[in-house]
Amino acid sequence: SQQGEEDPQALSIQEGENATMNCSYKTSINNLQWYRQNSGRGLVHLILIRSNEREKHSGRLRVTLDTSKKSSSLLITASRAADTASYFCATGGGSNYKLTFGKGTLLTVNP
């Protein structure tokens, strides 16, 4: 089984529409984080939600976390062409330091 599986694998929308990406995980976590990666570039931290939080907002981003279902969603409202990127969820938990990443969702926002 794999920690941090996003769906859909790819999402194509028009500028101005909302984009929703989902992430499921297997083990217990302390937090879940979302990162963005533009093609061939580094990872940009977007938002962190802790296991005792259910929802968090940052600008046009809204993240939810359901620990009973071991799932999270990332909503980007009023998308822009510049939002085109891969989006990854990453989980941290237990006594370790590492983040465990999912395979990511490739979001394409068409102008």
Added chain:
Amino acid sequence: EPEVTQTPSHQVTQMGQEVILRCVPISNHLYFYWYRQILGQKVEFLVSFYNNEISEKSEIFDDQFSVERPDGSNFTLKIRSTKLEDSAMYFCASSATPGGAYNEQFFGPGTRLTVL
């Protein structure tokens, strides 16, 4: 805004050669990490480093790999004898407090390693 930097941005090497990838973490951060991403695959954890020692490592991080903080600012990843399968993007990350379990990690832009 402070950021993690990595050099070089692209490294090409011959199989069997040693490579050193360099990172300058954010200056007041204490925890340092290396991850890699093989083309088209997940970002994978390699190693975390705190207080001049490895705090955690993955199965990928075998004897061919080593990390060092040679001075107060640099954090390096050495691959002793590169293999074709080491070709990947290598990301350095740092955090002020234990990342992963508690807080966000800040990533550098990556070094693309190509082993021929």
